[in-house]
Amino acid sequence: MSQTYVYWEDPLRDTFDIRVISCTPEGENFHVEIDSPVARPEGGGQAGDRGLLVLSDAEVRVVDTVEREGRVILVTKTEVAPGASAKLLIDMEWRRGMMRNHSAEHLFVASMKRVRDVELGYIWISGERGTVDLHGKDITLDEIARGEREVQRLILQDLPMHSRMVPVDQLSEEVRAREGVTRRHGEVRVVSFGDFDSSACSGTHVLSTGYIGCFKVVDCKHFPDRVRVEFLTHERALGLLSDVFNVVLSRKDSYPFEIEQLGPVLDRAKRLIQQREELVHVLEEIITTQAPSERVGDVSLVALYLPGMEPGDLRRLVKRMRFDGKMAVLLFAPGKKSNLIFAINDLPAEAREYIQPLVEQNGGRGGGSREVFTGGFARLEDPRAVFNRIADGLRERLRSG
Ligand SMILES: [Zn+2]
Missing domain, CATH: 3.30.980.10 (Threonyl-trna Synthetase; Chain A, domain 2)
Known part of the structure; x- marks a missing residue:
């Protein structure tokens, strides 16, 4: 006679009376052998059944079902007494x-x-x-x-x-x-x-x-x-x-496109990201070789507002710039989160003494070393205005020495 199983004939049947044959610890789990093959063990590329064993004094979760030498084993996290009778409820959402x-x-x-x-x-x-x-x-x-x-x-x-x-x-x-x-x-x-x-x-x-x-x-x-x-x-x-x-x-109203155009819209976004990277590269060359600077007292100040740049871009820029004599560099990248970096050379005070009060007055936070300060701002209404206020405050501070 060939073997057949209830989960083949009636896969939606979910409650069975079973008896526990044995229970052995297996790593972090227990292997509970039952007297009747009513749960489907893992095999043939399909996961095992899950469910709940309802005993007279406890309910034990079944996290998996496996087969060992032709015997059906329920995998549990808790020990179950051999000989116990129980109701097995199959987890039908999983099944x-x-x-x-x-x-x-x-x-x-x-x-x-x-x-x-x-x-x-x-x-x-x-x-x-x-x-x-x-x-x-x-x-x-x-x-x-x-x-x-x-x-x-x-x-x-x-x-x-x-x-x-x-x-x-x-x-x-x-x-x-x-x-x-x-x-x-x-x-x-x-x-x-x-x-x-x-x-x-x-x-x-x-x-x-x-x-x-x-x-x-x-x-x-x-x-x-x-x-x-x-x-x-x-x-x-x-x-x-x-x-x-x-x-x-x-997004359809704020960024008008037809749903059928989703593919081309994503292609365009990808193209823009590539173009941004190229543009950042070009800008980086210009800024590191001939950054526009202004005299403030005896300091040469570079203050730039750089939409589209990311924090990593700002750090790389400052690293590549040539610092000569008394200098201060303020780079500001607006965005969902706006970022700034401030670097100095040959100035009497530490970088944070010039910039930290201005950053905090405008709702930002930051820190850094003697020469370089980095700061961030969450959700600025008008990042351009914030940059202008910080740059003006900085000019004032540098003029006073
Ligand atoms: Zn199959």
Whole structure:
């Protein structure tokens, strides 16, 4: 007789009466062997069931389920007395997530095989997300998107799931190809979705594809010989889709663009960042070789307002500038957080004595060494006015010696 499991026949059943056979410490956990294989152990690329053991005097959380030599083991954080009777409540949010993610994985891999030549590699299915490696040369995002659309179409068709036990030697080549099956003997379980796909599989699945609800690829890592695809289903997929779309909606009025133009808008942002870097480089050359300076008393002062510069840019600039005789340099970069750097040469007092009071009067903070002071301001209404006030205060202070 071939073995079958309740989580194959009735994956939505969530309460079982069980008895504890043994309990052994295992690292930080306890391995609780139970008398009946009602929880699905980790295996075949799918995570194990989670849940709650309700005993007469306590409730013990089940953080995982594993199999050891054919026995089902609940993994807990607390010890459980051998011989105890208990109710096992399966964590159905986690279970339903695995059913959806695992069935979606079957449909996605089968869809990708129709799009192009791919082989399934690594799989990991949890209650939260699915991860699959598709092996094939230079798999493109466009091909993955076509596979994704096919899965979405199959969900709308609400194809029924069928499973049956088939002797290994009667499996078709296509079904046999799925990992590990050829090494087994006797009968294996074959999971089919309508006529679309049949795969040998011991995992938990939805009863029909409509239950998956929604399928969305959320990340692709490309390698020359494979791609690792991460995906979400149902409420996690819908939640992420809404979040991403709403980020766009919230910007749409202040930064007018059509949603269809999102790609070009991101391209433009990338181009602007590159251009800013080039511009900073050009500016850096000019400032370090011929910075515009003014005489204040017997001091030569460079005071510059530099939108688009970042704190690292300011530090690099000051490091590269040539300091000769009595000099003071004030560089100010406005932004969400505005930054300034103040450096002196050959002046009687320390840098902070000139600048710190002015920074603090304007709501900023900072510190530094004898020669260099750096300061920052959170959310300035009018950074240009703040820079002007600090520069004027500095001129006054330098004039007084
Ligand atoms: Zn499977």
